[in-house]
Amino acid sequence: MDNVLVVGAGMAGLQTVVALRDQGYAGRVTLLGAEAHAPYDRPPLSKEVLAGKTDDTSFEADWAALDTEVLFGRTATGLREGVVDTDAGPIAYDRLVIATGSRVLSLPGAAEVPGVHVLRTIDDARALRAALVPGAHVVIVGAGWIGAEVATAAAAAGCPTTVVEALHAPLAGPFPDSIGERFVPWYAEAGVELLLGARVDRLEPGAVHLTDGRRLRADAIVVGVGVRPATDWLAGSAVARTARGFVEVDEYLATSMPGVHAVGDCVEFPSARYGTRMHVEHWDNALQAPRVLVANLLGGEQAYDPVPYFWSDQFGRMVQYVGRHGEGDELVFRDAGEDGKWSAGWFAGDRLVALLAVARPRDLAQGRKLVQLGTPVDRERFADPENPLKSTVR
Ligand SMILES: Cc1cc2nc3c(=O)[nH]c(=O)nc-3n(C[C@H](O)[C@H](O)[C@H](O)COP(=O)(O)OP(=O)(O)OC[C@H]3O[C@@H](n4cnc5c(N)ncnc54)[C@H](O)[C@@H]3O)c2cc1C
Structure with a gap:
């Protein structure tokens, strides 16, 4: 392979290009993006940009070192074997990465x-x-x-x-x-x-x-009523999509079409950890998954099976969530009194499977490890916010 085309120049697209070079791929790379801008970060748009604290959230990227042909302001319109059609003509590839993210409703x-x-x-x-x-x-x-x-x-x-x-x-x-x-x-x-x-x-x-x-x-x-996968351009191609439009990939982030992988918001992947297919439309997923995808593109066999993480900044509070909870999981609060800071954990048996932390970043950092490791946690100790979460392990 010596001609990788990445369609979608958001976080996942840029990280794919970065990972290709980091992992030693020396062939041709093209990054195609519908927006006229170089890749930029979205979370600050609803935070610092609206607050007037910054006007530019562009990612710092060393384009010379990335040695990548960038085609911004150009939209993919269709996919055939070895060719992506765009509004400015076809582009050939021998490996394709779909990273077209979400469109807003x-x-x-x-x-x-x-x-x-x-x-x-x-x-x-x-x-x-x-x-x-x-x-x-x-x-x-x-x-x-x-x-x-x-x-x-x-x-x-x-x-x-x-x-x-x-x-x-x-x-x-x-x-x-x-x-x-x-x-x-x-x-x-x-x-x-x-x-x-x-x-x-x-x-x-x-x-x-x-x-x-x-x-x-x-x-x-x-x-602000949500998003859908930006995958309409794949209609009629050999890339299978779910009813809601997510690109269906396997655990290696490969699609149903040979030579085509997909990553980021637009993807639904199988999780052995959670025993279900999942889509994760959050920043951390767009940051982490490209490294796994590129390792697989370069001949590896790494399954992508993350513990999802998400944060939001609202009304002066940092809200963070890690893991994934289901209907049968038991909710336990860690209330820190009147200061407005609290956490809540979801338990499956004695395992902590998800944690929501409001203005308690230390809970999140420690809880994340507990969720990842799946170690048994003492619920009574968990419920007392005076106990550091790492000390609640059984
Ligand atoms: C305002 C806002 C705030 C957010 N805040 C948070 C937060 O606090 N925490 C968090 O975890 N997540 C947050 N997110 C979500 C996070 O930004 C996304 O999960 C992340 O951007 C996904 O990256 P992506 O590269 O998969 O997709 P995208 O960022 O959607 O990038 C996809 C790119 O592909 C381009 N594209 C689409 N179709 C085509 C086509 N046919 N041809 C060429 N290019 C195409 C798009 O124009 C876009 O630039 C926020 C999102 C928004 C919009």
Whole structure:
């Protein structure tokens, strides 16, 4: 092999290129990306960029050392054997890496309404930041991770802010009610109005209409209702995808099409650790998986089977989650009293399988090891926040 093409110039795409050179591949590398920008980091978009602390989140990359042909502002439109079609003509490859990540969802008709924002790209973030002027009424649709971070920035910018959430708690998808109800007061403390069980009927310039008849003034509307894999361009190719559009890979991150691997947000992989197929649309996954993929591309046989990790920065709190919990796992809180810092762990028998830490980074660091190792943990010792987590091992 001497001609690797990487499609998608986000975190996973860039890390693939870096890993190729780090692991000694000396052949040709091409990195193709639809955005006009060099690869940049997304987590700061909803944090530092919206807060006005930075305007540029580009990754530091030594392009000369990476010796990579970069084609930015160019979109893959189709895949045939040995050829990726793009909006500017075909590109041949002998190994292909798909790293096209996620595309952001919006609401029906939103594109025709001025003042409606989504947040996926640096351009989105700059446009939204410009709209967060003091006094501007902001309505955010969705109290998920992005909604909470945007609400934090909007309130800090002096914008009267309302978050509209169809479910009965923030983050009700990933977490049970006993966790979700702990997030609710954070909104009020920040001066943000949180409307739960509220559904959007329609958007119009300057307003959001709810199905219960309420009309919310909105100088800016932010839609934070999730993402889908950006894999439509693979339609008709030999690359198998799930019903939701994730690229199906095996444990080595190889797709169903010979010579084609895939990595990052757009992938669903089998996990022996969790006994299920998983997709992980988080930064750490886009950082770690490319090294495994490249080792396999270069002839290795490394299974990718991570313990997922994720963080969010909302309402002045660092929220971190590691592992994966299921319905049957038992939830145990580690409450540190009135200081607003707490953790919660999920147990399967005497094993800690997941940990959520709110402003307790040491819990996260130590809990991560316990989750990774699967060592038995004493629940009573776990429940007392005075005990360092590493001391709770049985
Ligand atoms: C605002 C925001 C905040 C976030 N905060 C956090 C956080 O706090 N913690 C965390 O763990 N994760 C966070 N994430 C998620 C994290 O950024 C993603 O998991 C990560 O970016 C995934 O990297 P990726 O390279 O797989 O995909 P992406 O970052 O989506 O990159 C894919 C790239 O491929 C390009 N592309 C798509 N289709 C094509 C095509 N047909 N042809 C060519 N190029 C194409 C896209 O334009 C994009 O540049 C956040 C994401 C966003 C948007």
